Amino acid sequence: MAPKVSVESRQSVAIVGTGMAGLITAYILRNDSRGRFDVEVFEKQNHLSLDSASLTVSNKSGTKQRVDLPMRAFASGFYDNLKRMYDYFGVEYGSQRFVYPFSTISESSCEKKRNIRTHYIHSSHMHKFPPLKPEGSSWFTWLIEALYLGICYLWIVACSTFIKPIEANSSRPSETFRQYAARIRLPQYFLKHYYLPIMSAVTTCPHNALLNFPAIDIVDYQAKTFRKPHYTVMGGVHKVQDKLSKDLKVHFSSAATKIENVGTRVQLTWKNDGTGAIESKLFDHVIMAVTPDVVRAIFPPLRSVLGIIPTETVPAYVHRDFDRLPECSKVVDGEIESKPGLPPSERIHLCSNSSSTEFTHEHLSSVIITTSPILPIDPTKIEHSVFFTRTLRTPISRKVTNEIFESPVSYSDAVDSKQWRNGDGNVWLVGSWCWDGMVLLEGCIASALRIADKLDVEVPWAS
Ligand SMILES: Cc1cc2nc3c(=O)[nH]c(=O)nc-3n(C[C@H](O)[C@H](O)[C@H](O)COP(=O)(O)OP(=O)(O)OC[C@H]3O[C@@H](n4cnc5c(N)ncnc54)[C@H](O)[C@@H]3O)c2cc1C
Structure with a gap:
């Protein structure tokens, strides 16, 4: 069903990163049944990242075969959300x-x-x-x-x-x-x-x-x-990438350099690797779908605390x-x-x-x-x-992560209790590390579902 468009209430969203987490989040928001979100995605590489390291090789009989890198294996029991999404898309x-x-x-x-x-x-x-x-x-x-x-x-x-x-x-x-x-x-x-x-x-x-x-x-x-x-996904994980990224507006070769709140909005600054130009734009929401070392570099409120995550x-x-x-x-x-x-x-x-x-x-x-x-x-x-x-994970990095995502553990160590929380100032985090569990693909989807919940968006494969 095509999303209903209500122009007055539309909100602009920038997503930084096109790994599994960025692409799932973009898909969910673009398919909001009330059509509230205009989504733009920024990727520092010149192609989508989910499948970017995979390659096609010829086997002994000359037939071309896709080799996924990393393998991106998953298992029943642990990857329930991921399996549900693959089933929804008909990914074999x-x-x-x-x-x-x-x-x-x-x-x-x-x-x-x-x-x-x-x-x-x-x-x-x-x-x-x-x-x-x-x-x-x-x-x-x-x-x-x-x-x-x-x-x-x-x-x-x-x-x-x-x-x-x-x-x-x-x-x-x-x-x-x-x-x-x-x-x-x-x-x-x-x-x-x-x-x-x-x-x-x-x-x-x-x-x-x-x-x-x-x-x-x-x-x-x-x-x-x-x-x-x-x-493993038959024929390669590019099949998932193709489904998630259809008609997606992506700024390639655009490395985010800074995210900051300006008034009630969020300013994203990025460097265009093609032209060398530094560009900025204001959005209603900015979602970072990158590893914690990148978050530290581009988002000052987390610069110090994310140093604890190895x-x-x-x-x-x-x-x-x-x-x-x-x-x-x-x-x-x-x-x-x-x-x-x-x-x-x-x-x-x-x-x-x-x-x-x-x-x-x-x-x-x-x-x-x-x-x-x-x-x-x-x-x-x-x-x-x-x-x-x-x-990687340690008990202290787990505590920091849980505090950011509002489910704090009680051990009180050197971490500032007034630290930035996910969603403060309409800045959000998603990624395989953004949940309380092993840093695997299921974390990408669990953290994307959290944003869907906070922004009251229905997830297509949940119904
Ligand atoms: C060797 C290896 C094997 C693995 N095998 C499995 C497995 O079998 N099963 C499993 O479940 N998990 C596996 N994982 C883990 C899983 O693949 C990753 O954790 C997951 O893909 C991370 O997805 P993500 O979307 O959170 O982040 P990423 O895939 O890291 O995506 C981040 C994106 O942000 C982009 N980016 C970075 N900086 C900027 C910037 N400044 N501006 C714009 N874009 C930027 C990057 O180019 C990238 O596209 C494996 C990981 C590794 C390293």
Whole structure:
């Protein structure tokens, strides 16, 4: 149904950023059933950002295939709003089977693969049972490892169901995952060699940063996704981008430099990267759909407080350096023939040293995607490289975030209680980090729904 237009009550809205959060917010406001909003979007790149790092490659038979970067996987249980939106748009998504070889990189050398030892090969939802045995592992060691892993996994599942993380109170912040793991006596070997590598695949951050996450984030994610299928968008996330951005008015190559209140309105200043010109315009609302480090730079009221939210640069490379794959790749190759009617499993190698994990995804299109590499990649075999900004979480950054979004936790630390709140002066925040949970796509949509609620806009897929 076309929105009803009531010219007198129209409000101008600027949205900064065209990732998932910016595009969803723009879609919801543009489709307000009372037609109240004129939306303009500002993006510093010269194209929409949601799909900007993805690429099309030819597979072995010459067929073109879309490779999403990042993968933007999602799961039932945790991503209910995202799934509802995809269903509304008719975006097809499918459950992909993965095989995860867990390997350890020896600290003694940085030579490519000589010092990688694969200690276990896990298949998603145990679709390969019994589990594959890594080459070089004896039947006895493999059996003991599988049993140990099974027991530890059941333990963490039971704990995440029955032992809740300790929340903040007036004298301390909420429990970290490090403290929680110690409290439930999670075995160190399991933590180091399995749990941190697999969870850092979700959070793409070093192990130490992950141990400093609020325990509630990890426990909640674990409990909600237990035994739930994981999906990816079939044909690529550009299908979502196309639906969300149809007829959208976007100022490309326009990097916002300042947002400030002027009287009852909000002034957005941006730099046009094409002409070099600095331009300004007044809006009724400005919505920032950018990472917290960018918010700090362009919005003075949050400059100091958002310094508490850690961000990290995450490199990802698309390449064809097959020499650096662990030996187990060839063994696994023969074992994971596709079942009739199902796509073949894809391998994601989790190779860890004592402080971090690198993720190497052998994509079906025959390219390799390595995120956060520890070992060198032959530069002549790199076809594409991207640097993402990842927002991390700590109990203190959680407290700051919750205070901005009006659900304060009670621990009172150095943070000013009179700090700026979301919506003050008609300036708003959306993004994967703008909610009380893991910094993932569901946060983009949850924060966009919050704005819809505040501005009394009906969300098309909610009805
Ligand atoms: C390696 C990696 C893998 C991931 N995998 C998954 C996954 O599998 N599943 C999942 O749910 N989540 C995943 N995530 C997290 C998720 O993809 C992101 O958190 C999410 O895409 C962030 O969306 P956003 O709209 O909040 O912000 P962003 O995507 O960061 O968008 C911000 C936009 O603002 C633009 N911008 C920045 N500064 C300015 C400025 N001054 N003026 C104008 N525009 C500006 C940027 O160009 C960008 O377009 C992954 C993240 C990483 C890094």
